[in-house]
Amino acid sequence: MSKLSVTDYLILGSLSLFLVGALTPVMQLVAKRFGVIDTPSESHKTHHKPVPYLGGVAIAVGVVTVTYLASLASSFNRSTFLLASSVLVPAIVMGVVGLIDDIRKLSPWPRFIIQSGFGVAISILLVSTNTLGSPFGNYFIDIPITVLWIVGITNSINFFDNVDGGASGAVAISAIFLFVLSWQGEQFLIAALSIVLAGATLGFLVWNRPPARIYMGDAGALFLGILLASLTIRFDPNPIDRIASFAVPILLLAVPILDTSVAVVSRLRRGISPLQGGKDHLSHRLMRSKFTKRQAILILWILSMFFGAVAFVVSLAPLSLERYIVYLALMFWLIAYVIFSKLSDS
16 A cells, blocks of 8 residues: 555544444444344343444444545555455454354354464464564464464453443554554555554444443454454564564553453463453453442553553664663553452452
8 A cells, every 4th residue: 555644544534433433323223123232141241231232343344444445545456455355354254253143142162263263374374475563584483473462362352342432442542553653664554454443443432432322242342353463463663672573562452461361360260261251351340449430441541542652652762772661561561460460350
């Protein structure tokens, strides 16, 4: 994709925002019509009234439509189409898997196996086409790390979608920072997809903020997860220091990773399957500590902004400081991990 102006990017983000904002209430009506509803029948649910799913369908349709229309309107060619498709097609397929889960309620293991299969396929594609942002340069190291990243981040976003506006807001923040970094680094396809993703999640957030009128469901969480995982691992950070280069994508998604780490370790410690639902996520722990739902979400958004800002600072810092900034961010993340782990997990 050729270089776009700031106005072009603003148009892309705005189109995505308004399209998803307009589609979401339509999908709300469709979900109610066909009974695709999240009823608060399980103990880990935080809502008290039935809330329709299918918000993720609106997000996916918005992202795919705006991306391909933008490709047609700009320097459309076979290479651009294939590049965009290599990111979007796996996300679409995972979104369909999530949609089936929203409607039929799949068990966790089939979803995990499908995610792993896609992780392997995407990893082989990225490594063989040399489109990893920060590769080790060793085929047998790059593929397992890429699989771990894609499967891990996809599940982290799915796990993080546990409270009104939590995942949609955090993904929007990560996407905005990824857009700024990729635009600054002249990685125009990633910048375009990131701003489209940011607009889509902000358009959905209008309807998903507390009290949520619709949920994205697994269709949205899996679509967003694999899309964000693919974009961040393709992104080539500006830092020259190798540790800082690997740290930038992790910083962009530090809060969903923190949420998953706290919940999974807590469940393993209590002898519970990491794949089952529970009220041991960051948002639940904050609400049990007397924060309101809105305050808990705001805290998580602020944390996402903080780590995104650190990623941006690392990209601008002198080489001699890059690694030290990363170490300070890691220390802050570990402190946050300890604090959240000590909050009640049930």
